[in-house]
Amino acid sequence: MNEILKLDNIFQYNDMMGQETLHPLVSVVDFSKCKPMLHSLQRFGFYAVFLKDVKCGDIRYGRNYYDYQEGTLVFLAPGQVVGIVNNGEYFQPKGWALLFHPDLIRGTSLVREMKNYTFFSYESNEALHLSEQERKVILDCFHNIESELQHAIDKHSKTLIVNNIELFLNYCVRFYDRQFITRSHVNKDILTRFENLLNDYFQSEKPQIIGLPSVQYCADSLHLSPNYFGDLIKKETGNSAQEYIQAKLIGVAKDRIFDTSLSVSEIAYSLGFKYPQHFSRLFKQKVGVTPNEYRMRN
Known part of the structure; x- marks a missing residue:
């Protein structure tokens, strides 16, 4: 049986991926800049959104397996398990991830809105499949959050980061509505x-x-x-x-x-x-x- 790696905070994930931690509660990860690694099953203590740019095999998501296609967004709430069974071979991950800890949004309006982003509790076969234009919008959101993380932390940092995360999630609501229509x-x-x-x-x-x-x-x-x-x-x-x-x-x-x-x-x-x-x-x-x-x- 493959051991499940427990990652309770953002620093642990960044450290595993060889990335610098710019903020203790939020991270934007460009997988192309990460070191080669082995597949593993992981349980997060934070929210995670993954955008994969390549087809990379059968990803285990909760109790199911999913053929992770290019241009797919998958959403994870704290406590969910995701990953690919370790086959002993190293691979170079590609794509992006947005990670944010529940503590980041405590005391903000976003914490009250999270219940409305029901896609964090969807199953793997209900992932969001992006058009090329939608993918560009998502990457713009990631870049905006990343740019704010590069800025020295000040009294405005939390508000601006949380607002950008909320904007990103609202775009995802729009794109899911489109997916419901196109898959009518x-x-x-x-x-x-x-x-x-x-x-x-x-x-x-x-x-x-x-x-x-x-x-x-x-x-x-x-x-x-x-x-x-x-x-x-x-x-x-x-x-x-x-x-x-x-x-x-x-x-x-x-x-x-x-x-x-x-x-x-x-x-x-x-x-x-x-x-x-x-x-x-x-x-x-x-x-x-x-x-x-x-x-x-x-």
């Missing part, structure tokens, strides 16, 4: 699979065994991370994944309410509710009347 045919396929997944789920005994289908369950079944899955469904339908699931559930419930041989409690249990009153409360919230009232009206 793929997204439509996922939406169809999601719909079929819910249909099969409610036609099976899974609701009685597992309970109500969760976003996590659906994402896992479709081999997507919950954040990417949620973002995709939101962009394709305008509703959150949870809202989509609830809409499907209410649709199935309405069909079953027409079967007068079933009590409302039996319908609730068949849908995965532990308590019938929870079903009645959700139904009234979504439809405007209780299940019994809906049955009487129809």
Whole structure:
């Protein structure tokens, strides 16, 4: 088994790559200036964004492997594992990395915004694939941060560095939106699979065994991370994944309410509710009347 190298601070990573540490909490790394090294699996204690300029084999990202193509951005949150299994051969890394420690953004507006950059929790196959123009924008952002790091640290340094990081992340949001659009045919396929997944789920005994289908369950079944899955469904339908699931559930419930041989409690249990009153409360919230009232009206 390959040992996982734990890198808790920026200095450790820079030292491993043979780079000077200009700031203890942030670094921009040009891999072409780094020394040849062996592949390894690494766990970071900081945020990391990697831009690879060459195809370099199967990179392990979390629990999965990914064929790392040219012009790809991958985002890592603290605690995630990334790397390539060591084959004993040295290689010259190419590309760029932006690293920043959570302590850098504490007390800034960016710390409150980080939850909105959901791509830090995407899986490897949901990486951001850049156009040539987008790649230039990203490199400009890296160069701007690097230029600020070259400046002597003063009272303005943190604000300017954090602002540039936030600008970079906002560009990534824009480029991901573009990727969702340009991969619309793929997204439509996922939406169809999601719909079929819910249909099969409610036609099976899974609701009685597992309970109500969760976003996590659906994402896992479709081999997507919950954040990417949620973002995709939101962009394709305008509703959150949870809202989509609830809409499907209410649709199935309405069909079953027409079967007068079933009590409302039996319908609730068949849908995965532990308590019938929870079903009645959700139904009234979504439809405007209780299940019994809906049955009487129809």
